[in-house]
Amino acid sequence: MPIPYDRLKQALLTEQASLTRELNELQSTIKEEGVGYSTHPADEGTTAFDQARDLAVKVSAEHTLKLVDDALARLDNGTFGLCLDCGQEIDAARLEAIPYAPVCLSCQAKREHR
Ligand SMILES: [Zn+2]
Numbered sequence: 001m002p003i004p005y006d007r008l009k010q011a012l013l014t015e016q017a018s019l020t021r022e023l024n025e026l027q028s029t030i031k032e033e034g035v036g037y038s039t040h041p042a043d044e045g046t047t048a049f050d051q052a053r054d055l056a057v058k059v060s061a062e063h064t065l066k067l068v069d070d071a072l073a074r075l076d077n078g079t080f081g082l083c084l085d086c087g088q089e090i091d092a093a094r095l096e097a098i099p100y101a102p103v104c105l106s107c108q109a110k111r112e113h114r
Contacts, residue, residue, distance in 0.1 A: 001092040001093070002092065003080075003081045003089075003092045003095055004092070004096070005075065005080065005081075008075075008080075008095055008096070008099040009072070009075050011099045012068050012071055012072050012075070012099050012100060013072070015064075015068050015099070015100070016065065016068045016069065016072065019061050019064055019065040019068065020065065022057075022061050023058065023061050023062065023065065026054055026057060026058045026061070027058075029054055030051065030054050030055065030058070033047050033050055033051050033054070064100070067100040067101075067102060068099075068100045070100070070102060071099060071100040071101075071102070081095060083102075083103045083104040083107055084102045084103050084107075085103045085104075085107035085110070085111075086103075086104065086106075086107055088104055089104075090103070090104045090105075091104065091105060
C-alpha cells in the first residue's frame with residue numbers, strides 16, 4: 001500500500017493547529033491558576049491538583065507537537081515514512097493511524113522495552 005502523503009500532510013497540519021491552540025489555552029489557564037493560588041487559600045488543594053493536571057497535559061501536548069513538527073519537516077525533505085531508527089519504510093497503515101510516528105512498529109517496541 002503506497003503512503004498517502006497528501007492526506008497525511010493534511011492530517012499533520014490539522015493536528016499541529018489543534019495542538020498549538022490547546023497549548024495556548026493551557027498556557028493562559030495555567031497563568032490564571034497561578035494568580036488565584038495565593039488569593040484563594042481555600043481552593044489551594046484543587047488549584048494545585050488542576051495545575052499538576054494541566055502541566056501534565058501541556059507536557060504531553062508539547063511532546064506530540066514536536067513529533068508533528070518533525071514529521072512535517074521530514075515531508076519537506078523527503079524522508080517522511082522512513083523509520084528514524086532502522087531506516088526501513090514505516091507501514092502505511094501505521095502512518096494512517098499515527099501520521100507523526102517517528103519509527104516503525106518493531107523499533108517502537110524495542111524503544112519501549114529499553
Ligand atoms: Zn525501524
